[in-house]
Amino acid sequence: MTVEIIETPGLGNRSYLAHDGHMALVVDPQRDTDRIRTLLDRAGVRLSHVFETHVHNDYVTGGLELARSLEATYVLPAAEKVSFGRLGVVDGEVLDVGSMRMRVVATPGHTHHHVSYLLTDAAADEMAVFTGGSMLYGTTGRTDLLGSEHTEPLARSQHASVRRLATEAAATTRVLPTHGFGSFCAATPADGDDSTIGRERERNPALLLDEDAYVSQLLAGLSDVPAWYARMAPVNRAGPSPVDLTPPETAAPQELRARIDAGEWVVDLRDRAAYARRHLPGSLSFELSASFLTHLGWLLPEGMPLTLVGETPEQVAEAQRELVRIGVDDLAGAAGGPIEALAGKATLASLPRASYEELARARERTDVLVLDVRRTAEHADGVVHGSVPIPLHELLARRCELPPDRQIWVHCASGYRATVAASLLAAHGYDVVLVDGCLRAWLESGSPGGEAAP
Incomplete structure (x- = not known):
């Protein structure tokens, strides 16, 4: 059995693909599912099930589209209210995927109906547990995304859920969370990029502290979350539209100037040193790096027309891919090439x-x-x-x-x-x-x- 990790650094998250050489399952996929399709084709396996640990608050899921397009079963906690057909699962239920088995473990805390999935192989040996936003590496998922009135009760549920995982799973079981790699869904920064149940028993605050002490520590560590989080769960409950990565319309220099003058956002993706040296006056610097999606997504006013400026078409395409993950689908346009060419006859600005x-x-x-x-x-x-x-x-x-x-x-x-x-x-x-x-x-x-x- 093979487990592939699909990293999404801009969101600080991971998705997973597991297969036995014939049949495959996917857990918590992001919206750009072409990456998963490539892995499926490379392994020569057929997708049977797509599992979601919870309705996500930090990104638009690709799970529904992936399941529909590949005729796979879409799995969600049964208590979640959504506007589309899916297989609702409950605590203790077991689903077979080829020679693999996924057992549902109710782990409320990050959300009310959150579940984890314990993966075993044909010999019934525990291989991994997909923990979503429950047990993370040296921390846990935050519990305040559903409103302040739910924060403390969910924190107490989180404490119990992580302890349940630590009790029911073997020490050698690999822990595979969705959040915790820079995601604001983690209560505190996660520690490392791999772990086991045994390792978490030695360091996870939910396992080392009593309930009251854990809750106090978690609540004290909570900070603001990006503005787009408020929009993600409703989109995921309604059923996201299929992703479209068609390149946006090219904007000529005079159009870039007109959009800036109209108060629209023209975002410069180049590195910040290049922006400081020369840029279109009135354009905004969001260097395309691991921090790009968090900060542009957080600051972009809802409904604001957005045009991207990059050094190459590939840079623009990468930024577009990042943005569709949080539902920013409709770009006003884009432009690529040397900044001098994009300025046309206008004078470039600099930033001391x-x-x-x-x-x-x-x-x-x-x-x-x-x-x-x-x-x-x-x-x-x-x-x-x-x-x-x-x-x-x-x-x-x-x-x-x-x-x-x-x-x-x-x-x-x-x-x-x-x-x-x-x-x-x-x-x-x-x-x-x-x-x-x-x-x-x-x-x-x-x-x-x-x-x-x-």
Whole structure:
């Protein structure tokens, strides 16, 4: 029996494909299912079942489309209310997939009706447990996505569910969660990229702490989640439309200018250093990296026309693939190639960049305001003295708090979010300097102007 891991770093999630050489099953697939089809074809196996551990809050599922198109059985917890046909399963139920068996284990906590699936082979040996948002690596799934009134009761259910898994599964059973690889669905950052039930018995807080202590720790660690999370469960309950990765219409230089002037978002996918050197005035920097989907998806106003600008068509296609995973399907257009060509006759803009050493000197000036766009919880890692904290995801709503007559020096932890923030502020007419560098390294160097965590 083989288990393939399908990584989706932009979401911080994993999907899984398991097969016995003839029949296959898939667990918690993301929306771009062509990746799974490629694995099925490569292995020469037929898809029999698609299993969902829960109705997802952080991405549009590809499970329904995959099951329909390949005539597989779509499996969901029976108590979930959805608008389409599926096989509803309950605790203790066993489904055969070729020589493999999947036993349903009720593990409420991340959601009310969450289940895990215990996978065994033909010899009835436990091979793995697909834990979704229940037991993660050194942590658990968060319990606050269904509303504040459910958070604590679900946290108590989560404690019991993880303990049940640790009791019913063997120590050697491989733990295969969906969340926890950067996903905001994890209560706290996960530890590592592989684990077993035995390893989790030694380190998972749900197994080491009593119920009250675990609940207190989990609730204290919860932070804001990306704005798109509120839209995902309704889409998944209604049944997502088939994914369409057809390239968007090409936008000419004059169209790019007109869209920016109209207040639409024209997003530059190039690396932030290239953006700072030269970019279309009024365009916004969201470098195509592991952080791209989180921050663009979080900040993009609902219904805002979106045009992508990249160095190559492949870069645009990669960004489009990321965006459909959270339901951003309708791009206004795209453009690729050297930025000089995309500008046409317009003059390109630049964004001043500075080091933390330069920031330490500049912060003493009366015409400078230092803006920290990290999340509040990150301030425990250290701060720049005198900085004004506005988390990036609150910046659009709170930019009126920034004085228009002062130069804004923007920083974060590494430079990614600071570049996003600087581009947003510059597009609204602020005089901005991007502080691009590693905050932790500067704080630990002992340079004056900052305070490192104790």
